Amino acid sequence: MNFYKKLAQHHRKLSKLSHLNAICSWDQASMMPEGGNEARSEALAELAVMQHELATAPHLKEWFEKAEAEQLDNEQRVSLKEMKREWQMNTLLPAELVESQSLAGSKCEHAWRSQRHENDWHSFSKNLKEVVELSRHEAQIRAEATGLSRYDALLDIYEPGMTTKQLDRIFNDVKSWLPSLIRQVQEKQATEDVITPVGPFPIEQQKSLSLEVMSKLGFDFNHGRLDVSIHPFCGGVSTDVRITTRYDEADFTSALLGVIHETGHARYEQGLPAKWRGLPAGEARSMGIHESQSLFFEMQLSRSKAFLDILAPLASDAFSRRDDAALTSENLALFNTRVTPDYIRVDADEVTYPAHIILRYEIERDLVEGHIEVEDIPELWDKKMTEYLGLTTRCNHTDGCMQDIHWTDGSFGYFPSYTIGAMYAAQFMAAMRREMNIENLIHARNLSPIFNWLDRHIWKKASTVSTDQLLIEATGEKLNPEYFKQHLIDRYLK
Amino acid sequence: MNFYKKLAQHHRKLSKLSHLNAICSWDQASMMPEGGNEARSEALAELAVMQHELATAPHLKEWFEKAEAEQLDNEQRVSLKEMKREWQMNTLLPAELVESQSLAGSKCEHAWRSQRHENDWHSFSKNLKEVVELSRHEAQIRAEATGLSRYDALLDIYEPGMTTKQLDRIFNDVKSWLPSLIRQVQEKQATEDVITPVGPFPIEQQKSLSLEVMSKLGFDFNHGRLDVSIHPFCGGVSTDVRITTRYDEADFTSALLGVIHETGHARYEQGLPAKWRGLPAGEARSMGIHESQSLFFEMQLSRSKAFLDILAPLASDAFSRRDDAALTSENLALFNTRVTPDYIRVDADEVTYPAHIILRYEIERDLVEGHIEVEDIPELWDKKMTEYLGLTTRCNHTDGCMQDIHWTDGSFGYFPSYTIGAMYAAQFMAAMRREMNIENLIHARNLSPIFNWLDRHIWKKASTVSTDQLLIEATGEKLNPEYFKQHLIDRYLK
Numbered sequence: 001m002n003f004y005k006k007l008a009q010h011h012r013k014l015s016k017l018s019h020l021n022a023i024c025s026w027d028q029a030s031m032m033p034e035g036g037n038e039a040r041s042e043a044l045a046e047l048a049v050m051q052h053e054l055a056t057a058p059h060l061k062e063w064f065e066k067a068e069a070e071q072l073d074n075e076q077r078v079s080l081k082e083m084k085r086e087w088q089m090n091t092l093l094p095a096e097l098v099e100s101q102s103l104a105g106s107k108c109e110h111a112w113r114s115q116r117h118e119n120d121w122h123s124f125s126k127n128l129k130e131v132v133e134l135s136r137h138e139a140q141i142r143a144e145a146t147g148l149s150r151y152d153a154l155l156d157i158y159e160p161g162m163t164t165k166q167l168d169r170i171f172n173d174v175k176s177w178l179p180s181l182i183r184q185v186q187e188k189q190a191t192e193d194v195i196t197p198v199g200p201f202p203i204e205q206q207k208s209l210s211l212e213v214m215s216k217l218g219f220d221f222n223h224g225r226l227d228v229s230i231h232p233f234c235g236g237v238s239t240d241v242r243i244t245t246r247y248d249e250a251d252f253t254s255a256l257l258g259v260i261h262e263t264g265h266a267r268y269e270q271g272l273p274a275k276w277r278g279l280p281a282g283e284a285r286s287m288g289i290h291e292s293q294s295l296f297f298e299m300q301l302s303r304s305k306a307f308l309d310i311l312a313p314l315a316s317d318a319f320s321r322r323d324d325a326a327l328t329s330e331n332l333a334l335f336n337t338r339v340t341p342d343y344i345r346v347d348a349d350e351v352t353y354p355a356h357i358i359l360r361y362e363i364e365r366d367l368v369e370g371h372i373e374v375e376d377i378p379e380l381w382d383k384k385m386t387e388y389l390g391l392t393t394r395c396n397h398t399d400g401c402m403q404d405i406h407w408t409d410g411s412f413g414y415f416p417s418y419t420i421g422a423m424y425a426a427q428f429m430a431a432m433r434r435e436m437n438i439e440n441l442i443h444a445r446n447l448s449p450i451f452n453w454l455d456r457h458i459w460k461k462a463s464t465v466s467t468d469q470l471l472i473e474a475t476g477e478k479l480n481p482e483y484f485k486q487h488l489i490d491r492y493l494k
Numbered sequence: 495m496n497f498y499k500k501l502a503q504h505h506r507k508l509s510k511l512s513h514l515n516a517i518c519s520w521d522q523a524s525m526m527p528e529g530g531n532e533a534r535s536e537a538l539a540e541l542a543v544m545q546h547e548l549a550t551a552p553h554l555k556e557w558f559e560k561a562e563a564e565q566l567d568n569e570q571r572v573s574l575k576e577m578k579r580e581w582q583m584n585t586l587l588p589a590e591l592v593e594s595q596s597l598a599g600s601k602c603e604h605a606w607r608s609q610r611h612e613n614d615w616h617s618f619s620k621n622l623k624e625v626v627e628l629s630r631h632e633a634q635i636r637a638e639a640t641g642l643s644r645y646d647a648l649l650d651i652y653e654p655g656m657t658t659k660q661l662d663r664i665f666n667d668v669k670s671w672l673p674s675l676i677r678q679v680q681e682k683q684a685t686e687d688v689i690t691p692v693g694p695f696p697i698e699q700q701k702s703l704s705l706e707v708m709s710k711l712g713f714d715f716n717h718g719r720l721d722v723s724i725h726p727f728c729g730g731v732s733t734d735v736r737i738t739t740r741y742d743e744a745d746f747t748s749a750l751l752g753v754i755h756e757t758g759h760a761r762y763e764q765g766l767p768a769k770w771r772g773l774p775a776g777e778a779r780s781m782g783i784h785e786s787q788s789l790f791f792e793m794q795l796s797r798s799k800a801f802l803d804i805l806a807p808l809a810s811d812a813f814s815r816r817d818d819a820a821l822t823s824e825n826l827a828l829f830n831t832r833v834t835p836d837y838i839r840v841d842a843d844e845v846t847y848p849a850h851i852i853l854r855y856e857i858e859r860d861l862v863e864g865h866i867e868v869e870d871i872p873e874l875w876d877k878k879m880t881e882y883l884g885l886t887t888r889c890n891h892t893d894g895c896m897q898d899i900h901w902t903d904g905s906f907g908y909f910p911s912y913t914i915g916a917m918y919a920a921q922f923m924a925a926m927r928r929e930m931n932i933e934n935l936i937h938a939r940n941l942s943p944i945f946n947w948l949d950r951h952i953w954k955k956a957s958t959v960s961t962d963q964l965l966i967e968a969t970g971e972k973l974n975p976e977y978f979k980q981h982l983i984d985r986y987l988k
Contacts, residue, residue: 019537020514023521031525035716036734039771043513050544222529240530277533 003067004076007083010060012278017051019237026235026242030227041106048102055090075281078464082280089157092145093138101138104130105409112408113230121378121397128407129374132367135410139368151368154413158287159420161467164365167416170481171358174419177485178354179388185339185351185492194334197326201252201319209252209318210245210259213311217263217297218451220270231405232258234265234294238277241266252315253336254347257298264297265290267451271459282462285470287414289458291421292428296454299350299422300429300487305333306442337491341389343399350422351488355388357419360404364412377401424471426484428454431475497561498570501577504554506772511545513731520729520736524721546592549584569775569958576774576957583651586639587632595632598624599903606902615872615891622901623868626861629904633862645862648907652781653914655961658859661910664917664975665852671979672849673882679833679845679986688828691820695746695813703746703812704739704753707805711757711791712945714764726752728759728788732771735760746809747830751792758791759784761945765953776956779964781908783952785915786922790948793844793916794923794981799827800936831985835883837893844916845982849882851913854898858906871895918965920978922948925969 021044028040064084072080108127115124135154142153152163210226224241236242243262247255268284276282284290301307312329316322325331339349345356363380366372372380381401382393393400406414432438432453441449457474468478515538522534558578566574602621609618629648636647646657704720718735730736737756741749762778770776778784795801806823810816819825833843839850857874860866866874875895876887887894900908926932926947935943951968962972 013540016537016540019533020518020541023534024514024517027517027521031719032734033716033719035714036718036731039513039731039733040517043510046507046510047514220529222527225525225527237530237533239533240526 002070003063004070004072004080007060007063007067007080008279010054010057010063011083011086011280014051014054015278017047017054021047021051022235022237023240023242026244029231029233029235030229030242030244037106037110041103041110045099045102045106049095049099052090052093052095052098055087056095060087060091075464079276079279079281082283082463085160086280088145092141097134097137097141101131101134101410104134109405109408112402112405116398116402119396119398119402121402124397124402125374125377131408131410132374132412135412136368136370138410139412149369151365151413154368155416156413158411158414158417159467160286162288162416162420167361167420170423171354171361171416171419173481174354174485175358175388178351181488181493182339182341182351182355182389188493189339192334194338195326195331196335197252197324199248199250199252201249203247203249205318206247206252206255209315210256212314212318213256213260214263216310216314216447217260217267218447219263219266223270224266226259232262234262234269236269238269238272241269252319253332256311256315257302257336260302261294261298264294267297267454268293268459271455272462273460276462276464281464285458285461285463285465286467287417288420288424289467289470291417292424293421293454293458295422295425296428300425301442301450303333303336303350303491304439304442305329306439308332308336310442310445339492341391343385343391343393343396344403346403351492352389353422354419357415359384359388360415363401364407364415368412420479423479423481423484426487427471427475427477427480428458429487430483496564497557498564498566498574501554501557501561501574502773504548504551504557505577505580505774508545508548509772511541511548515541515545516729516731517734517736520721520738523723523725523727523729524736524738546584546589549581554581554585572958573770573773573775576777579654580774582639586635591628591631591635595625595628595904598628603899603902606896606899610892610896613890613892613896615896618891618896619868619871625902625904626868629906630862630864632904633906643863645859645907648862649910650907652908652911653961654780656780656782656910656914660973661855661859661914664973665848665855665913667975668848668913668979669852669882672845673884675982675987676833676835676845676849676883682987683833686828688832689820689825690829691746691818691826693742693744693746695743697741697743699812700741700746700749703809704750706808706812707750707754708757710804710808710941711754711761712941713757713760717764718760720753726756728756728763730763732763732766735763746813747826750805750809751796751830754796755788755792758788761791761948762787762953765949766956767954767958770956770958775958779952779955779957779959780961781911782914782918783961783964785911786918787948787952789916790919790922794919795944797827797830797844797985798933798936799823800933802827802830804936804939833986835885837879837885837887837890838897845986846883848913848916851909853878853882854909857895858901858909862906914973917973917975917978920981921965921969921974922952923981924977 024040024044024047028037028044032040064087067080104127108124108131111127112124136150139150139154142148142156143150146153146156148156149164155162155164155167207226214226215221223239224236224243227242227244228246229244230246232243232245234241234243243259243266245255245259245262268290272284273282302311308329312327312332315332316324316327319327321327326335337349339351341352341355342348345353348356359381362384363372363377367374367377378393378397378401385391385393385400429438432450435453436449438450441447458470461470461473465473471478518534518538518541522531522538526534558581561574598621602618602625605621606618630644633644633648636642636650637644640647640650642650643658649656649658649661701720708720709715717733718730718737721736721738722740723738724740726737726739728735728737737753737760739749739753739756762784766776766778796805802823806821806826809826810818810821813821815821820829831843833845835846836842839847842850853875856878857866857871861868861871872887872891872895879885879887879894923932926944929947930943932944935941952964955964955967959967965972
């Protein structure tokens with residue numbers, strides 16, 4: 001078992017470098033003053049090179065061959081398989097490409113922060129073209145090695161096993177019913193009386209409320225923090241998970257539901273098995289599964305009427321507004337499930353969200369495959385927004401193709417995970433409902449059985465089984481998008 | 495110039511790893527939840543090993559030999575000299591010694607935390623003996639390589655060029671006048687009416703005041719932050735300086751003057767020349783020069799009556815106490831210059847502080863040279879405290895020789911920097927006074943000429959000249975302790 005052990009030790013070392021990267025990246029987004037960016041980006045680029053060199057050390061090929069010939073038990077074999085997948089992913093790319101990508105990504109993202117504000121597509125597109133060219137280069141290399149198409153090869157980084165073929169089928173189906181569903185929901189909601197909570201909601205009180213809700217959702221503050229960043233995320237390491245949010249004095253629900261979303265990510269990370277710490281088998285299964293956890297917390301759980309019966313009194317207490325009719329659970333249930341086609345993905349409701357994803361998926365797929373160019377994006381964006389959501393983004397890049405951070409660092413292939421994650425989440429909830437009465441548990445303030453189910457079926461499995469296997473073991477079947485459709489119908493049309 | 499360039503590139507890479515180390519260490523002290531400590535310590539230990547391997551790579555010897563034979567201009571020659579000094583410092587010690595020192599230091603420091611509290615010299619001395627033996631071994635290796643005495647070889651790490659001969663002369667002079675000066679100051683101050691400011695001073699208001707004062711002192715918030723940690727420090731990197739403080743609701747002056755002290759360190763770091771960034775020639779000249787900047791800000795500037803005329807109204811505004819007689823500039827001037835011989839160095843005033851340093855210097859010098867043994871320390875400490883400050887520490891190790899953290903990890907040779915720094919600061923101020931009227935500038939709220947002088951004469955020079963040369967260029971002469979003596983007389987006896 002000598003070479004398996006050597007490989008495990010090697011990966012634990014790699015995970016320590018990832019630790020440094022995660023903390024310095026979190027700091028860059030949430031703590032670092034603007035003027036520190038250049039040197040930080042250079043330091044992180046250097047680290048990325050060292051991580052890459054270590055991950056692709058020439059002797060590893062022999063170590064893997066020898067380890068595969070060793071007597072290993074089942075767990076070790078699974079662990080070896082994941083280490084090898086990671087190694088293959090990493091060895092594919094030349095070090096110069098990785099460094100160029102890191103630098104181009106930092107440059108593009110940093111400039112985007114002001115360019116987006118200034119609606120400056122012209123300047124942004126120059127940086128983005130550099131990023132796209134490097135990503136195409138990456139995709140080409142990955143495609144040749146895996147036999148997948150260029151875009152599928154990128155998709156495989158985030159959602160192992162997922163393909164364009166499967167996504168096209170799923171998303172074409174969604175496109176066949178979503179626009180009419182959106183119209184039906186809007187018609188139904190047109191008759192509803194909803195009171196919009198009116199601010200100001202002081203930031204300090206929003207923060208206290210966020211921390212209280214995180215506690216109720218089981219976030220472990222001995223192994224994590226809540227801070228502020230422009231683009232909320234879940235970062236850090238599993239022993240020290242850093243989630244961020246962005247407060248708006250006019251609207252407390254956006255930060256609160258954002259925090260609940262990130263808490264879902266955080267609990268997955270905090271719940272990963274200590275036994276496998278530092279090894280690929282101990283990491284989150286995929287981006288889609290990760291998103292399924294955040295969406296389980298945000299959509300399945302926290303937007304339910306039952307959970308809002310807990311949340312509403314906490315909110316009215318936090319803001320000392322016990323008589324505010326906008327803060328009753330009934331009103332918050334209506335308010336938090338309003339469906340309105342709009343420009344911004346991160347602000348989109350549960351029903352229109354898939355349209356934003358499908359739009360991005362179709363554009364990035366064609367961009368990576370070389371069917372379209374960066375110059376084509378604004379027009380395509382406008383066309384698809386009009387088709388899917390009835391909104392034009394002509395001349396409005398700020399709220400159009402410049403709204404997201406993802407493409408700035410070349411994360412092509414990532415967007416589909418959001419909607420795949422929503423589908424997994426609906427499927428998990430449906431499976432859970434077959435075992436327990438969710439509403440009764442929430443009313444009894446007894447959330448543990450829900451979290452324990454997730455812990456047992458998802459968090460503690462980490463990457464020791466494939467996504468398909470994880471779905472089958474947890475729900476009895478592979479990904480089945482019908483649960484998501486049914487969830488939308490149940491929540492929005494009944 | 496090929497090998498000089500290679501060496502410069504190598505050092506820039508090293509400085510990027512230092513960057514990651516600095517940010518993750520700052521995070522560990524100021525942000526990280528307790529539960530993250532184990533994984534963080536492991537990640538930082540891994541990074542330290544990588545830094546050491548890189549800094550001592552076997553090919554560097556040849557690179558230095560070849561670079562020294564290259565045609566270099568003056569600046570490059572200076573830069574090469576500093577790179578070589580750093581390399582020699584790093585390669586001198588065998589890896590086993592470094593590891594033994596790290597282990598013995600950790601053990602001694604960890605046990606010291608409770609042993610100090612329990613006044614347990616007996617147990618502490620056993621660990622300290624191990625640390626001292628290893629430091630003597632280190633000193634011996636450094637002495638052989640440099641031709642210096644054993645203690646001078648350690649001194650040279652922190653204060654290049656400083657020697658026991660020079661320190662003995664300086665400190666013996668101080669000992670000849672300091673005890674009687676302290677008595678005179680005490681007699682004078684016995685007749686003064688001083689009002690102690692009475693809390694609570696809310697932390698949020700202290701923080702606002704600290705940030706405002708940092709602004710007035712030119713701290714660049716585009717390249718730095720203020721946060722909280724148990725032990726205040728100045729960390730981060732020169733493009734992103736992280737200073738920390740610790741607030742006490744009962745006493746706002748300790749945090750405020752601490753922040754001003756760290757702001758002095760920070761402005762030195764922020765003012766280092768961008769041209770030399772990442773190279774040893776671009777780093778701070780020495781620990782003594784670094785301390786001279788913090789003490790210039792804290793002692794020379796902020797404890798002056800003129801500056802307190804700015805500070806006092808800021809403080810009374812910050813705490814909404816415009817009628818508090820304790821917060822007038824007259825009272826704060828008296829309060830902040832009280833002189834009282836006491837046991838604890840870190841709490842000592844400007845006048846008694848050198849006595850604490852001289853005592854430690856004399857003991858650690860003789861300890862490293864082998865003239866005394868660990869067993870002799872308590873008696874010597876008591877004798878010298880009695881002689882210099884009129885206080886006995888017999889049987890009181892907690893407030894005697896066990897009060898500092900420095901010796902626990904073998905930082906022998908560091909203590910003198912504190913008082914040398916105070917002397918440099920007084921000499922800088924005296925030179926500055928020959929060029930401008932400091933009080934008039936402060937009264938006119940025009941501090942720029944003061945900071946510009948420091949920037950030009952100290953910050954921008956970094957390590958491109960020796961300490962002696964820096965002093966000569968800035969003040970016309972080498973270190974002359976007379977300025978410090980005169981400063982104490984002017985401030986405390988006139």
